[in-house]
Amino acid sequence: MKRLACFLFLAAPMLAADAATIEKGRAQEKRQCIQCHGLRIIHVQRLPRGAWERELDKMVRWGAVITEREALLEYLAANYGDDKPLPVLPRSADAPSAGK
Amino acid sequence: MFSRRQCLQLLSAALPAARAGAQTPLAFPGKRSLLVHNDYPEDLETPVEYFDTWLTPNDRFFVRQHLPRPRIDAAAWRLDVTGLASTPLKLSLDDLKKLPQYRVPATLECAGNGRSNFRPRMPGLQWSKGAIGNAEWRGPRLAGILKSAGVSNKAAYGNVDGADVGVGKTPDFIRSIPVRKLMHEATILALEMNGEPLPEIHGFPARLIVPGWDGASWVKWVTKLDLSEQPDSGFYFATAYRYPKHPVAPGVAPKPEEMDVIGGMAVKSIFAKPADQAKLKMVPHTLQGVAWGGENRVVRVEVSTDAGAKWQDARLSTQDFPFAWRLWSFNWTPAQPGYHLLMSRATDSAGRIQPIEALWNPSGYLWNSIDRIAVVVEA
Numbered sequence: 001m002k003r004l005a006c007f008l009f010l011a012a013p014m015l016a017a018d019a020a021t022i023e024k025g026r027a028q029e030k031r032q033c034i035q036c037h038g039l040r041i042i043h044v045q046r047l048p049r050g051a052w053e054r055e056l057d058k059m060v061r062w063g064a065v066i067t068e069r070e071a072l073l074e075y076l077a078a079n080y081g082d083d084k085p086l087p088v089l090p091r092s093a094d095a096p097s098a099g100k
Numbered sequence: 101m102f103s104r105r106q107c108l109q110l111l112s113a114a115l116p117a118a119r120a121g122a123q124t125p126l127a128f129p130g131k132r133s134l135l136v137h138n139d140y141p142e143d144l145e146t147p148v149e150y151f152d153t154w155l156t157p158n159d160r161f162f163v164r165q166h167l168p169r170p171r172i173d174a175a176a177w178r179l180d181v182t183g184l185a186s187t188p189l190k191l192s193l194d195d196l197k198k199l200p201q202y203r204v205p206a207t208l209e210c211a212g213n214g215r216s217n218f219r220p221r222m223p224g225l226q227w228s229k230g231a232i233g234n235a236e237w238r239g240p241r242l243a244g245i246l247k248s249a250g251v252s253n254k255a256a257y258g259n260v261d262g263a264d265v266g267v268g269k270t271p272d273f274i275r276s277i278p279v280r281k282l283m284h285e286a287t288i289l290a291l292e293m294n295g296e297p298l299p300e301i302h303g304f305p306a307r308l309i310v311p312g313w314d315g316a317s318w319v320k321w322v323t324k325l326d327l328s329e330q331p332d333s334g335f336y337f338a339t340a341y342r343y344p345k346h347p348v349a350p351g352v353a354p355k356p357e358e359m360d361v362i363g364g365m366a367v368k369s370i371f372a373k374p375a376d377q378a379k380l381k382m383v384p385h386t387l388q389g390v391a392w393g394g395e396n397r398v399v400r401v402e403v404s405t406d407a408g409a410k411w412q413d414a415r416l417s418t419q420d421f422p423f424a425w426r427l428w429s430f431n432w433t434p435a436q437p438g439y440h441l442l443m444s445r446a447t448d449s450a451g452r453i454q455p456i457e458a459l460w461n462p463s464g465y466l467w468n469s470i471d472r473i474a475v476v477v478e479a
Binding site (some may be wrong): 014035036037038040041044045046047048051054055059062063082086089090091092093094095096097098 | 126216269
């Protein structure tokens with residue numbers, strides 16, 4: 001029991017990033033990613049951490065300035081990992097001119 | 101009354117807009133309600149219930165944008181035909197309108213339609229079934245334009261660019277189409293879609309129609325066609341929209357040289373109605389959907405109402421063209437109440453049959469597994 005508690009204590013930081021880091025990642029997303037595209041295209045993905053890393057590499061090659069890479073990665077993995085189900089997509093409203 | 105699912109959808113649609121301080125709900129020019137994958141640039145999916153007509157209305161047609169939609173001044177817009185041609189051309193919209201106009205009914209499908217079904221998952225829009233639509237496109241043939249330009253025998257590709265440009269260092273969206281496909285009588289530069297001027301969101305004033313091929317080939321807002329011996333070396337042709345030359349195990353990434361251009365699309369059918377998870381009465385029902393086969397005609401659609409044990413032929417609509425989908429329908433009276441797994445599979449004129457399971461590939465293209473929906477029949 002004592003060994004298990006010890007393991008959990010040591011493992012905890014590896015299992016989940018702390019809330020402050022995730023919030024830092026969220027702020028980074030809001031500040032940097034949105035400069036080129038809407039955030040929805042991020043939020044509809046469900047990817048393993050390695051795939052998120054490759055996506056960040058691609059975005060940096062395409063001009064993204066990421067100053068808090070680890071925090072952004074923690075935020076993406078915590079919220080949009082492949083262990084989570086796909087979100088229910090929103091339906092847009094009819095545009096005023098459509099279907100008339 | 102809204103279902104719980106509809107309420108959640110409405111809430112999720114309204115919340116981000118509210119958070120951003122926006123007063124108006126999410127809406128897109130010329131579009132009725134669609135499923136929103138992304139709002140900037142727009143990536144919008146057609147809900148399957150609207151696949152009950154042969155032509156998909158423009159205001160329900162799906163949208164896939166790689167780059168933000170450009171602003172086009174129709175009067176100033178020109179199409180440059182350059183490269184291996186004896187008479188390079190600079191054509192205005194009026195010039196194109198004066199050429200003979202051809203109508204081509206053709207189904208447009210995003211190569212990644214159905215990507216959300218693959219496991220392991222991969223990055224990309226997580227399309228369900230609705231990154232597809234069928235329209236009647238109208239405009240001049242590329243063959244006529246290339247002949248006017250005096251295309252050289254050495255030209256193997258038309259490298260096609262649109263007015264959209266990458267943000268930051270994002271690559272430009274350029275696609276290379278083999279000249280032999282450009283010269284096909286059904287390959288046109290569409291100026292109209294379903295009898296209306298091409299909507300801006302679909303590529304006004306001119307969009308390349310490459311019948312039977314993946315949507316990525318159908319370049320929008322076309323401004324340049326460069327005839328060359330070589331295909332474009334940029335990301336969107338040399339790297340993206342590639343499929344393994346030989347099947348790979350799920351999760352395996354082939355080397356770049358083991359990948360090939362997609363080109364023609366797969367054979368596929370889907371259900372439009374009833375809706376997945378619908379509750380039905382013990383009365384006769386008409387199951388219906390659409391089926392297509394890339395560059396081939398659809399010759400058969402079969403339906404199973406017992407989880408794939410037995411298959412029966414569905415009726416096909418009378419429209420029978422290469423490149424355009426067909427509607428199918430099947431009369432079904434449930435023999436007993438309870439949970440029923442319904443399936444559909446298509447066969448095309450090349451003898452291709454929709455498989456039980458689409459092959460996994462690194463970018464999640466060409467999902468065409470036998471379609472299935474579940475319904476609950478109430479006594």
